[in-house]
Amino acid sequence: MIAASTLAEPDPNLGSVVPIGIPVRRGRLHLGRLHTLFETSEPVVVGVGFATACWLGRRGMPMPELGRLCYSTETDLDQRGRVVLDRRVRAWLGVDDPMCFDVVTAPTGDGGVLIVPVAGFAKRWKAIS
8 A cells, every 4th residue: 555545545534523622530620711701709500411511601691402301510610720520410421431531612602611522522512503
């Protein structure tokens, strides 16, 4: 096999691009600059759809549509901009290894943060959009 023939053949995986994610280790997720959307003194509301995505927001904010089955809880934001996704939230996300996985974070228009696991990203994103 030569390089030219490899480049001439279409790549069947080209259409399934997987984004680079932020690691979640033992439930701990660093929000980076997105932590400024929240007050550190107030609890952060967590909503998660079954095998789709997770949403973080302030109390009183409407949660986006995450599917037919949803679970809701609260967590705290530390001074370094990290939240801990509890065991149930990670189980609801339906990832292969709930102790170690990667996510994509995106701010929502209402001041919340959407968290989508990289595993099965295209299918998950289609389900929530």
